[in-house]
Amino acid sequence: MAVALPLLVGALLPQAFAGGGTRRxxxxxxxxxxxxxxxxxxxxxxxxxxxxxxxxxxxxxxxxxxxxxxxxxxxxxxxxxxxxxxxxxxxxxxxxxxxxxxxxxxxxxxxxxxxxxxxxxxxxxxxxxxxxxxxxxxxxxLAPLLGRAETQLAQLAPAVERARQALRGASGALDVVREGGLRADDLAARLASLGPELTRLNEGAGRHGVAETLQRADRVLRDAEAVRAEAERLPERAAETDKRLVSLRTRTEALTTRAGGVEPVLSELRRRYSAACWQDLQHVPEQAVVTLRQAGERLAEAGKARAEQRWPDATSLLSTARALLDSTDEAVSAAGERLRRLDAVAKDPKAEIDRTRFAVRDAQRLAMAGRNTPDPRHARPLDDAVGRLDRAVDGLEGRHPDYWHFLTELEAVRAAAARVVALIREERGSGVGH
The missing domain is CATH 1.20.58 (Methane Monooxygenase Hydroxylase; Chain G, domain 1)
Known part of the structure; x- marks a missing residue:
């Protein structure tokens, strides 16, 4: 060992100094x-x-x-x-x-x-x-949460851009309408109300949140599209309003002429038939005068609203005028129709009786189809209908029969028979009663 150690150190020394440093x-x-x-x-x-x-x-x-x-x-x-x-x-x-x-x-x-x-x-x-x-x-x-979030973020920019385009489209449609002489003030006000919403959209999702911004973009898109659609339809709406005004004024004039013929019809009814046949019609001439005057007033108001381009008001007034004319037309027509029907049944009551008996018998045959005895739920109203028919026919005997009561009774009998037929078909269609 005393010999080996100096040899090892001697062997390492040249290498240790050769690199300029030492390692152990x-x-x-x-x-x-x-x-x-x-x-x-x-x-x-x-x-x-x-x-x-x-x-x-x-x-x-x-x-x-x-x-x-x-x-x-x-x-x-x-x-x-x-x-x-x-x-x-x-x-x-x-x-x-x-x-x-x-x-x-x-x-x-x-x-x-x-x-x-x-x-x-x-x-x-x-x-x-x-x-x-x-x-x-x-x-x-996190994958599901992240997927939904990324989907919404991907929708954000297109949604905002669609909203902006819709606003531009609505503004352009309004410009076209105004160039045609229509003011469209209500539509312009609705479009102006969307201005603050556009400002918030431009401020971005960083300030208002992605979900809220998406909802706002959808709302702006929907409202702007509605304004655009109404603006584009406005010329057509104006033309329709003008057409309805002319049509309803013409109808008012025609009904005024027809209403003047109701009194002679009532005189004929009074002369030939009992009071029960015409009492409910005696106020038709006076009522027609009142409703025709009201219709004329509404039409004048509608014309003013049209001139001022208050379209919702014009539409509402025209609808009211039309309803008044419809009721007048119905009342005026009722008098002439009453006389026609009374004349027909007075001349030949048998035709009305046969028509009603056929309806009842047809219902009775259906009620008995495939059965030995009818279902009481079907038989009872049909029996009542037969009795009602017989009483109505008996009521024609006498000096001044109430033909109008006769007609209304037979109508009620046919309606009762039709209800039974409908009930039977409904039950058989669903399997009830078998």
């Missing part, structure tokens, strides 16, 4: 330990970088979700991300501590220090990998 050991197991420690350091650095990159990406996903979604599920996702962030901080500090604790480039690094460095760095990498796995699993669980 070279080659062999010591250099292998240093290399393994360096490899562990590189692997830990790669794991740290991967975790940091993944955390940054996940933060973007969370920000995407929170920009759109304020649901409890989204809030839980934020809380989960924050908890993950705390664990990431812990393992990052462990890694940084391991790197700072071991200088693998120093010349005096011995095998034991290299081994400890490798162990600490391997442990740090394992923790980094473990938390990275947690982060990956957490990110997988």
């Amino acid at each position: 050991w070279f080659g062999g197991r010591g250099e292998g330990q240093r290399a393994e420690a360096q490899a562990a350091k590189d692997a830990a650095a790669a794991a740290f970088y991967e975790l940091d990159t993944a955390q940054r990406g996940l933060r973007i996903s969370i920000e995407t979700i929170t920009a759109v979604d304020s649901s409890p599920e989204a809030r839980r996702a934020v809380e989960g991300f924050e908890a993950l962030g705390r664990r990431i901080d812990e393992v990052s500090h462990l890694y940084i501590g391991a790197v700072d604790a071991h200088d693998l480039d120093r010349d005096e690094l011995d095998a034991g220090s290299a081994s400890r460095a490798r162990a600490d760095l391997n442990r740090a990498k394992e923790e980094l990998d473990r938390v990275k796995g947690e982060l990956d699993r957490f990110e997988e669980g």
Whole structure:
């Protein structure tokens, strides 16, 4: 040993000085330990970088979700991300501590220090990998939330642009209408009311939120499209209003002429038939005068509203005038129709009786079809109808028969028979009673 040591030192000295520095050991197991420690350091650095990159990406996903979604599920996702962030901080500090604790480039690094460095760095990498796995699993669980958020964000810009285009379209349609001499003041006011909404759209989702901005864009689009559609239809609406005014004025004149013929018809009814046949009509001439005057007033008001381009008012007034004319027409027609029907039945009551008996017998045959005895629910109203018919026929005997009562009774009998027929068909169609 006393001989060997000086030889080893002598052999190492030229190499130690040749590089301008000194190391305690070279080659062999010591250099292998240093290399393994360096490899562990590189692997830990790669794991740290991967975790940091993944955390940054996940933060973007969370920000995407929170920009759109304020649901409890989204809030839980934020809380989960924050908890993950705390664990990431812990393992990052462990890694940084391991790197700072071991200088693998120093010349005096011995095998034991290299081994400890490798162990600490391997442990740090394992923790980094473990938390990275947690982060990956957490990110997988966010997929549904993130998908919905990204879908909404993808819809945002097109939705806002569609709203802007709709506003431009509505404004253009109004310009065209005005050039044609129509003011469209109400439509212009509705369009102006959308101005503040456009301002909020321009301020963006960053200020008002994605969900609210999408809803606002949809609302602006819908309202602007409604204004545009009404503006485009306005010339047609004006023409329709003018046409209805002319038509209803003409109808008023015609009804005024026809109403003048009601009194002679009533005189004929009074002369030839009992009071019961015409009493409900005796006020028709006076009522016609009143309703025709009211219709004329409404038409004058509608004409004024049209001149002032108050379209909703004009439409409402025209509808009122039409309803008044309809009621007048019905009343005026009723007198002439009453005389016609009374003349027909007075001349030949048998035709009305035969028509009614046929309706009742047809219902009776249907009620007995496939049965030995009729269902009381069908037989009772039909029996009542027969009795009512017989009484109406008997009422024709006498000096001044009430033909109008006779006609209305027979109408009621036919209606009762029709109800029974409808009931039977409904029951057989659904299988009831079989």
